[in-house]
Amino acid sequence: MSQERTVIRGGLVITAADEVHADVLVEGERVVALAATGSPAAQAWDAERVIDATDCYVIPGGVDAHTHMELPFGGTAASDTFETGTRAAAFGGTTTIVDFAVQSVGHSLREGLDAWHAKAEGKCAIDYGFHMIMSDVTQGVLKEMDVLVEEGVTSFKLFMSYPGVFFSNDGDILRAMQRSANNGGLIMMHAENGIAIDVLVEQALAAGHTDPRYHGEVRRELLEAEATHRAIQLARVAGAPLYVVHVSAEQAVAEIAQARDLGLNVFGETCPQYLFLSTDNLAEPDFEGAKYVCSTPLRPKEHQAALWRGLRTNDLSVVSTDHCPFCFVGQKELGRGDFSKIPNGLPGVENRMDLLHQAVLDGHISRRRWIELACATPARMFGLYPRKGTIAPGADADVVIFDPRRRYTMSAATHHMNVDYSAYEGRQVTGQARTVLSRGAVVVDGGEYLGHAGHGTFVPRATSSYLL
Numbered sequence: 001m002s003q004e005r006t007v008i009r010g011g012l013v014i015t016a017a018d019e020v021h022a023d024v025l026v027e028g029e030r031v032v033a034l035a036a037t038g039s040p041a042a043q044a045w046d047a048e049r050v051i052d053a054t055d056c057y058v059i060p061g062g063v064d065a066h067t068h069m070e071l072p073f074g075g076t077a078a079s080d081t082f083e084t085g086t087r088a089a090a091f092g093g094t095t096t097i098v099d100f101a102v103q104s105v106g107h108s109l110r111e112g113l114d115a116w117h118a119k120a121e122g123k124c125a126i127d128y129g130f131h132m133i134m135s136d137v138t139q140g141v142l143k144e145m146d147v148l149v150e151e152g153v154t155s156f157k158l159f160m161s162y163p164g165v166f167f168s169n170d171g172d173i174l175r176a177m178q179r180s181a182n183n184g185g186l187i188m189m190h191a192e193n194g195i196a197i198d199v200l201v202e203q204a205l206a207a208g209h210t211d212p213r214y215h216g217e218v219r220r221e222l223l224e225a226e227a228t229h230r231a232i233q234l235a236r237v238a239g240a241p242l243y244v245v246h247v248s249a250e251q252a253v254a255e256i257a258q259a260r261d262l263g264l265n266v267f268g269e270t271c272p273q274y275l276f277l278s279t280d281n282l283a284e285p286d287f288e289g290a291k292y293v294c295s296t297p298l299r300p301k302e303h304q305a306a307l308w309r310g311l312r313t314n315d316l317s318v319v320s321t322d323h324c325p326f327c328f329v330g331q332k333e334l335g336r337g338d339f340s341k342i343p344n345g346l347p348g349v350e351n352r353m354d355l356l357h358q359a360v361l362d363g364h365i366s367r368r369r370w371i372e373l374a375c376a377t378p379a380r381m382f383g384l385y386p387r388k389g390t391i392a393p394g395a396d397a398d399v400v401i402f403d404p405r406r407r408y409t410m411s412a413a414t415h416h417m418n419v420d421y422s423a424y425e426g427r428q429v430t431g432q433a434r435t436v437l438s439r440g441a442v443v444v445d446g447g448e449y450l451g452h453a454g455h456g457t458f459v460p461r462a463t464s465s466y467l468l
């Protein structure tokens with residue numbers, strides 16, 4: 001391990017807690033000190049490498065707690081590999097992802113986790129961890145949960161949707177929650193009533209409603225809210241904390257807000273697509289709407305205000321991407337003539353930090369809240385803090401020098417994700433990562449990739465900092 005010293009001079013250091021004009025000293029892979037810019041202490045540092053951050057923000061690398069690289073889905077697989085997806089993440093100022101290993105029905109958690117380790121090992125540009133998707137809750141699997149928590153896989157995702165694939169019934173969900181209440185794991189829930197949705201899908205197709213926009217119509221807001229409510233009550237019965245992923249409907253936010261008002265350990269996550277896109281995109285003609293098919297679905301524009309409000313009041317406390325890209329040509333097209341066959345998912349791992357910075361400029365959130373939602377809280381939620389998610393002595397030197405004035409247009413022609421379209425094509429944003437360090441190594445600088453596959457390592461996680 002190199003103990004090379006790097007000093008980042010002259011920037012505005014922004015964390016969830018503070019904004020200070022400070023220089024940052026990095027030694028090897030860690031941040032070792034901060035000192036006021038121009039102070040004798042900072043001036044006395046000598047280093048092999050000096051990075052000038054004048055007029056820039058110096059922020060913790062983004063922590064994206066919800067990605068699906070290479071996820072098999074609907075007879076195809078997400079188009080970003082761990083190699084391409086983590087490189088794109090780095091370009092976008094994200095230096096840690098937590099991806100989802102999948103247990104398939106009839107197999108153990110161990111088999112699923114081993115398979116995902118094999119996909120990621122030696123491939124990643126940035127550090128990564130895993131959540132575990134549980135598709136088959138047996139007595140053996142419940143015991144395995146304890147072992148995974150010990151190994152640093154401390155969160156488990158269950159689905160109330162996708163009958164026949166990932167779906168768990170209420171009894172299985174309750175058992176998994178009871179187990180997590182004892183072992184310190186955190187249950188993450190895809191909260192949509194998939195049994196009811198499948199009836200509406202069948203009816204829509206029978207009526208000849210095959211276009212992508214019907215994906216949004218059958219996955220009703222009330223069926224997200226109902227499942228969210230049910231998940232919360234099951235968690236209460238189990239005495240377990242709960243993290244609801246990709247909240248998109250105003251009524252689901254209301255369920256989470258109500259639970260939090262009762263003092264329950266219930267947390268909500270939303271994603272940029274729900275904040276910046278809507279059913280208008282799903283309704284785009286010539287099958288273009290397929291680009292925006294994901295679950296939970298995009299909602300009518302009116303829901304966005306409730307999501308922004310939730311992000312300000314902390315009823316929603318994390319913004320992750322649910323990055324799960326499928327190319328328009330050859331993948332999304334599997335659903336021409338039948339919206340239910342469109343692979344579910346959107347690309348976004350490269351766009352999240354910049355879109356949320358744009359939200360700062362648009363007056364939705366403060367700068368520190370930007371860092372809290374995108375770096376600090378996801379790190380705390382999933383047991384990565386303070387190694388990730390902040391800039392402080394002892395933390396990993398995952399640092400982004402962010403140019404808040406750089407204007408650019410998001411486009412598939414210039415992005416680094418391995419997918420043939422951008423969900424934000426043509427959108428102008430202000431602010432972009434200029435220089436990105438991952439554990440002290442510069443992996444991106446001025447639009448150039450300087451990292452390598454295999455720099456990123458698996459990070460075993462502690463249990464959530466938010467457990468009571």
Ligand SMILES: [Zn+2]
Nearest residue numbers: 066068322324
């Ligand atoms: Zn997901």
